[in-house]
Amino acid sequence: MTDAIIIIFSSLGALFILLAAVGVLRMPDLYLRISVTTKAATLGIGLVLIGCAVYFNDLSITTRVSAIIIFLLLTAPVGAHMIGRASYFTGIKLWNKSFYDDLKGKYREDHCLKSFEEGEPDDSIEGSVRNK
Numbered sequence: 001m002t003d004a005i006i007i008i009f010s011s012l013g014a015l016f017i018l019l020a021a022v023g024v025l026r027m028p029d030l031y032l033r034i035s036v037t038t039k040a041a042t043l044g045i046g047l048v049l050i051g052c053a054v055y056f057n058d059l060s061i062t063t064r065v066s067a068i069i070i071f072l073l074l075t076a077p078v079g080a081h082m083i084g085r086a087s088y089f090t091g092i093k094l095w096n097k098s099f100y101d102d103l104k105g106k107y108r109e110d111h112c113l114k115s116f117e118e119g120e121p122d123d124s125i126e127g128s129v130r131n132k
Helices: 002-026 030-056 059-090
Strands: none
Touching: 002 030, 030 059
16 A cells, blocks of 8 residues: 555656656746746655655654755745746746736836847847856
């Protein structure tokens, strides 16, 4: 019975990690890629870690696994939010089929970097990095 639980948790975790990797490749803009990575990869890693805790069946390992999962759940959304916010303020554009921009009009224009020295940034990752 324990082996079946370990297989289920590990397989589901690997599946969610795979879905996060596919989502990074398939999503059209940076903001959707951040969303996919934060949600699916965090869930996948958490499930794999739960499978490890069940496999080893030791209090010290279960405590460590619990601490790692709590740390992931606290830091992954905050990190993704900060990366997305910094990307928005540096001028990385939303996907052209996005319905609305929640932050548009909430900040002064001089607060955001809307252009680099070379001109307008494009929506690719290469275009969002400054070449010095």
